[in-house]
Amino acid sequence: MTIEFSKKLRATETAIPGVVVYDLPVHGDNRGWFKENWQREKMLALGLPDFTPVQNNISFNEKAGTTRGIHAEPWDKYVAVATGRIFGAWVDLREGPSFGAVFSTELDASQAIFIPRGVGNAFQTLEDNTAYTYLVNDHWSADAQGQYTFLNLADETANIAWPIPLGNAELSDKDKSHPRLPDVTPMPGKKTLVLGADGQLGKALRKAYAGDASVEFAGRADFDLTVDASYTGRNWKNYTSIINAAAYTAVDTAETQEGRAAAWALNVTAVTRLARVATDYRVTLVHVSSDYVFDGTQALHSETEPFTPLGVYGQTKAAGDAVVGVVPRHYLVRTSWVIGEGNNFVRTMANLAGRGVRPSVVNDQIGRLSFTEDIAAGIRHLVDSGATYGTYNLSNDGAPQSWADIAADVYEISGADRDAVTGVDTGTYFAGKEAAPRPLNSALDLGKIKASGFAPADAGLRLREYLGR
Incomplete structure (x- = not known):
């Protein structure tokens, strides 16, 4: 021939x-x-x-x-x-x-x-x-x-x-x-590993991937991100993706000496080790970020805005984001005001409404709620669709609101008087309290995630569904 x-x-x-x-x-x-x-x-x-x-x-x-x-x-x-x-x-x-x-x-x-x-x-x-x-x-x-x-x-x-x-x-x-x-026993496909699977987002990811045998879920008892053996005791060649839903999120406690060390250990040191694994084994790393990497002075935060964190929690999230950004195959999912299964702002307000309490709620911090079912769905969309690697803002859609606006909505949906909620500015609310600084504007630009083919649900719709109305 x-x-x-x-x-x-x-x-x-x-x-x-x-x-x-x-x-x-x-x-x-x-x-x-x-x-x-x-x-x-x-x-x-x-x-x-x-x-x-x-x-x-x-x-x-x-x-x-x-x-x-x-x-x-x-x-x-x-x-x-x-x-x-x-x-x-x-x-x-x-x-x-x-x-x-x-x-x-x-x-x-x-x-x-x-x-x-x-x-x-x-x-x-x-x-x-x-x-x-x-x-x-x-x-x-x-x-x-x-x-x-x-x-x-x-x-x-x-x-x-x-x-x-x-x-x-x-x-x-x-x-x-x-x-x-x-x-012949077919060769199994590579797996996806979900870390932090017992947290609010982790539970939503369990539901999003229910019935998918190619996805493993690991809570802290299964994979402690602060322990060396977690990284060395697994054959990473058998994995195609790691979804990191674990994080240190105690914003105010992070300002203490003990909290500062814990926040850096989980949000930076552990993330660095995951980034090394992902790079060495050609694994896609999905990591969840926060609006706290910004100081809140922009009206709408884009994916390319430089980091300007105000407190320790935001600083550790920004440092973790910088590490993830050098992983060849990564999705950095930036979200805000997370609501899922467990204790959160919406549940607290609903309980107060049921008890007839008339709360004072911050009215000068603006943003959108992010329900974990939508964060999980967005993550799955990015991975399954093979979207371009990089950073994606992901919250629910709709007009940005203050915490006081959302609290009033919760009261109204729960059958209570929305006027029972009194708005106060951040300085007044935290006067005399040990608290971390917060960004006053947390609204995220959703244009990029929408362009990828994913449309986040309206926050008001999800709020009603969440409260069973």
């Missing part, structure tokens, strides 16, 4: 999701030929995942008819023929609807193919002295072999049309003994 010179670099999708064949430009003359077997910038422009290869392997095969596979490995691989010609066959052995899908084709030195983790790879040489190269994104180890999934080359369901019948081909004894498709 003669190699076709000077083809254009081209990608062709196959019947197996994620498996893509590439035609490579090969330049030749009377001396031989030259090709760019792997060129990251050009490949990414064609849509190849940035799978960050770390090891290059070569399989040399002396005789035509040498047949190897079908092996599904726990890493992605980019494979190509260095010299010679092969018949390649690939079978999807991943959990999911495409399990058992088959694709086969002939490849020469002018072609390559990308094979995602869990897709079985096999080839048969059609010429003597054929070399087959693997560019992979994990280091081979003896331990990793225990994570392989195998399929018999002669499987009747796959029904691969080997050019050289297997009875006349060169096979290893191991490949002859691999199971048929009905006996």
Whole structure:
């Protein structure tokens, strides 16, 4: 078979999701030929995942008819023929609807193919002295072999049309003994780990991902972010995303000596360790931020506004945000005035309304409520849709209100007199109290999250639903 010179670099999708064949430009003359077997910038422009290869392997095969596979490995691989010609066959052995899908084709030195983790790879040489190269994104180890999934080359369901019948081909004894498709245990997909799963947002994330076996939930008892063993005792190669819903949120206590240390430990030091894990293992890190990273002097806070935190809590959140910002694959979800399952402002006001209390509530801090069901839904949207990595503001929608306005709404919805709520300014409310400084304006610009395809619900609607009205 003669190699076709000077083809254009081209990608062709196959019947197996994620498996893509590439035609490579090969330049030749009377001396031989030259090709760019792997060129990251050009490949990414064609849509190849940035799978960050770390090891290059070569399989040399002396005789035509040498047949190897079908092996599904726990890493992605980019494979190509260095010299010679092969018949390649690939079978999807991943959990999911495409399990058992088959694709086969002939490849020469002018072609390559990308094979995602869990897709079985096999080839048969059609010429003597054929070399087959693997560019992979994990280091081979003896331990990793225990994570392989195998399929018999002669499987009747796959029904691969080997050019050289297997009875006349060169096979290893191991490949002859691999199971048929009905006996194959599919390779499980990578998982998402939700940290802080027992908090207000964590509980909402449990509901958002209910029934999804690919999501693990870890409360503090399962994953203490301040303990070394939490980071070293887990095989991070099996995860695709970490959603960090854990944080130190005691705003006033953070101003004390003990609280300051605890806030920095959880909001900065622990986040730094998660960022290192995410970077080292190519994991997407989802981290939840706060309006407290701003001083509240802007009428509407955008994702690009510089940090201007007023107190210790805001300073630790800003520092954590800066760390997360350097993780290659990250979603920084900035929210405000969180309301979920557990003690919160709305529940407190509803209880006071039920008891006939006439409270004084701050009327010069402006913002929007963020209900945890919408934060969780927004996070899932970003991850599932593959939205562009970066920072996204996420609160509920509607006109910004003061805490006093919201308290009056709670009273009215609860059947009490909204005029029972008296508004006072922040200085008066906190006079004589040990309290952290608060931003006076916490309203977030929601344009970016909406442009990604997610529309946060109106805060007033969610408030009525929350109160059962």
